[in-house]
Amino acid sequence: MSAIVLKGQGEAAEIELARAAHREMIKRAAKKAQENGLKQFELRGIDANANFRGHADKLARDIGIPGSGKVLAGSASGFSSYEVTIDVAKALTSSARKAAMITIKK
Secondary structure: OOOOOOOOOOOHHHHHHHHHHHHHHHHHHHHHHHHOOOOEEEEEEEEEOHHHHHHHHHHHHHHEOOOOOEEEOOOOOOOEEEEEEEEHHHHOOHHHHHHOOOOOOO
């Protein structure tokens, strides 16, 4: 899985499904990184908005490297691609999956 996109407000069930898919994506990325002998991996948002950047920074504080967020070149006008570093061991713990809840702005 490479992306999860939820447009509009959505129903409660749709929002929870998106959150569950997001947690699973992080867990799978962490498992793949672990299989490859890595201790960290990057979580990247392409043409990300401020909501994503805030969420990614929170993930970095909770299950990654705090302060690792950085803006990447090559974004569309009005957006910026953004990445943070996630710690594999923290991402694989059950409490980390709870920390990976996404916030949907209405």
